[in-house]
Amino acid sequence: MKTKRILIDHGSGGLATKELIDELFRPLLSNPWLNRMEDSALIQAPEGKKIAFTTDSYVIDPIFFPGGDIGSLSMHGTINDLAMQGAEPAALSLGLILEEGLLMDELYKIALSLQKVSQQTGIPIVTADTKVVPKGKGDKIFINTSGIGYVKEGIELGSDLAVKGDAVIVSGTIGDHGVAIMGTRAGLGLDITIKSDTAPLHELTHFLLEKFGSSIKCFRDPTRGGLATVLSEIATASQVEIIIEEAAIPIKPQVQSVCDLLGLDPLYLANEGKLIAIVDGSVAKDVLHAMHQTELGKDAALIGTIHHSNKQRTVLQTAIGGKRLLEPLSGEPLPRIC
């Protein structure tokens, strides 16, 4: 690139935009749809499947963090939103809002990260848009990724499908992403070595759906708001009581220590590579065993069960024998976590 930093001109839609695309993005993200450079990408619709469609904007601060960056996070997050509905992710869009002055080297590193996820997952970015805002009117880079995927007939998942006797499984340790981001924030003076868990979950969901079909009621990824908020949403949507065993929740010792030190609750911290599965109680142990055979599910744990009740709520049975109600997140412990 001719300049070291992003200029207002790079958002003009004219020559400078074309140069940015041709020299920085296209060599990395090239595919037949994106290369057409038309107003929208055309994809053959699959017969007899539903289309899943989702969107998410990423405003994480900092844009580079242990375990990932805003590029990988923005692809993983949207892939996961498709996967949670049982969809096979088919294509992503990329909407960039760049702040004037962003270092071209940083943008290049993010583009490399997008390329890496696209190559690893085989999911192309088929349509894209770049805007530039003046210095002080944005913050380096915000990314929107939307995505479409296909859902096979017969697959039905929903937060409202949990019933009495179902089991609650979490695919691995919680709070890693939240603590990793906290470790990058200035002024804490903590020596945190935890990495973000950011990862694409579509292969795990596909594997489980192939194996357990309609015994799987619901997948959710506990991002903003964490495990507690997602569980309360499921309790409300399904009109059930969820009882969780605190001692069964997998938490890395360092995550727990940081939380204890800072007075944070890991159950409310964001995760970017974990899922909660609500499954029929009869297959719970088999699902757990199957998850343990996978890289992303190797620390999976059975953490609770669904109960019938006139109270739609999530109750935590604490390690010391008490009970605590898990309300949805109120306030914002850690802004710009994703």
Place this chain on the structure above:
Amino acid sequence: MKTKRILIDHGSGGLATKELIDELFRPLLSNPWLNRMEDSALIQAPEGKKIAFTTDSYVIDPIFFPGGDIGSLSMHGTINDLAMQGAEPAALSLGLILEEGLLMDELYKIALSLQKVSQQTGIPIVTADTKVVPKGKGDKIFINTSGIGYVKEGIELGSDLAVKGDAVIVSGTIGDHGVAIMGTRAGLGLDITIKSDTAPLHELTHFLLEKFGSSIKCFRDPTRGGLATVLSEIATASQVEIIIEEAAIPIKPQVQSVCDLLGLDPLYLANEGKLIAIVDGSVAKDVLHAMHQTELGKDAALIGTIHHSNKQRTVLQTAIGGKRLLEPLSGEPLPRIC
């Protein structure tokens, strides 16, 4: 709403986010997909059609302007990107990046505007996401809309399909959006009464495709970069020379005056409710006549023709008999125009 302004908490993913959705957005934008509040929306895929998929972020300043606001613009823009590929727009996503301190009243006005476009066009917002950035790290509101639509078999449109003998038609006056936005910028002291042309073009493209089928080679909407930039892109993609008659280009007198005064070229100004159609020369007059029967095409004009040449370029035959090469936009005459 309990607060007059957007707070950081509204982006938490917890209770405050839920309150914002439940109290402000859901009453206005309610539909079965959005109401499910799942990670992605599920839509029945049509048989034998292609899916068009597009994305655009909107960072326009000011967010309210004569003729529209960032809400209507963000829906029209993405509807138009689908329409330009011959797609029937089916569903949109909405990704909001709000700046802490944004007035709730302003957000409500924008939500009303989204509702109005959705009701007028029948196109639902099926999936959405809200993020909040601290004051000074954004600028009131940025919106990403992505969209999916369906393209009937047999429809093939592309910037690379123009051939010798084709005609170039523009659907109405150009430069209105650019001049309208300019009129809102402080310090110019101009009394500009031009309104933005922001409008959804999918009914016009549908009407023309039904009537003229494969005689239509290409639709493009000349947004950022304007008429000149889009024509150069077509000339390059189709490897043709495009000759445009300056005198035939419809421009409102006030738009021309403002441009003359400020030294701007209307051919490079953004439009948000206009299209360029490249059509077979044999149907050019019929297409023009048909467009004239529609509200959005009533000022349509035949402005040029496609020529075979070893030079891929756009030539403007000026009103006084000269010739001028129309290069793609270089520089950025008017930042944050969309």
